[in-house]
Amino acid sequence: xxxxxxxxxxxxxxxxxxxxxxxxxxxxxxxxxxxxxxxxxxxxxxxxxxxxxxxxxxxxxxxxxxxxxxxxxxxxxxxxxxxxxxxxxxxxxxxxxxxxxxxxxxxxxxx
Amino acid sequence: xxxxxxxxxxxxxxxxxxxxxxxxxxxxxxxxxxxxxxxxxxxxxxxxxxxxxxxxxxxxxxxxxxxxxxxxxxxxxxxxxxxxxxxxxxxxxxxxxxxxxxxxxxxxxxxxx
Numbered sequence: 010x011x012x013x014x015x016x017x018x019x020x021x022x023x024x025x026x027x028x029x030x031x032x033x034x035x036x037x038x039x040x041x042x043x044x045x046x047x048x049x050x051x052x053x054x055x056x057x058x059x060x061x062x063x064x065x066x067x068x069x070x071x072x073x074x075x076x077x078x079x080x081x082x083x084x085x086x087x088x089x090x091x092x093x094x095x096x097x098x099x100x101x102x103x104x105x106x107x108x109x110x111x112x113x114x115x116x117x118x119x120x
Numbered sequence: 121x122x123x124x125x126x127x128x129x130x131x132x133x134x135x136x137x138x139x140x141x142x143x144x145x146x147x148x149x150x151x152x153x154x155x156x157x158x159x160x161x162x163x164x165x166x167x168x169x170x171x172x173x174x175x176x177x178x179x180x181x182x183x184x185x186x187x188x189x190x191x192x193x194x195x196x197x198x199x200x201x202x203x204x205x206x207x208x209x210x211x212x213x214x215x216x217x218x219x220x221x222x223x224x225x226x227x228x229x230x231x232x233x
Contacts, residue, residue: 055220
């Protein structure tokens with residue numbers, strides 16, 4: 010069974026701090042990695058994807074990938090209350106377009 | 121563009137009833153997907169389609185059926201509803217050249233009693 014593991018949280022950080030969200034995966038054939046944000050009662054929306062080892066930055070968001078450790082993370086700098094949501098990690102194997110999702114981490118940013 | 125639309129938004133079914141969840145996208149996307157999300161859980165893929173006339177099973181297909189007669193529509197059929205099918209159902213679509221981005225519909229909340 011290919012699994013994607015996330016700490017369910019809740020992760021609570023003060024406004025302006027860095028939030029760090031972590032994800033591990035079991036399938037070494039995974040090649041593409043995604044972070045989705047899901048507000049309560051809403052549908053998921055893609056924040057970032059990353060393919061290569063290292064960091065990828067987009068505004069306040071940085072995705073980090075370490076394939077040797079089978080680990081992917083999402084850093085949110087200068088966290089805002091509007092970042093409060095569940096963050097879902099998803100992985101894809103090769104060119105297979107099917108995604109395997111983790112259960113998500115609930116992030117709360119306190120004003 | 122409306123994007124991905126789903127109907128109904130909410131439905132209560134009795135055990136053994138059947139229903140169809142509708143999904144339509146107006147982005148001319150090749151790929152379409154159905155997921156279910158149980159409380160506190162991630163999304164599980166039920167069925168997917170890579171184009172009109174082509175469908176395949178995902179992780180949790182039992183109790184569901186799909187069809188894809190057009191590029192735009194991808195309905196999900198529940199036959200003989202069971203309490204275990206109580207969930208939120210999301211439809212999503214993506215484009216062949218941009219498969220990284222799956223666009224999700226607003227979801228259908230289904231309660232089976």
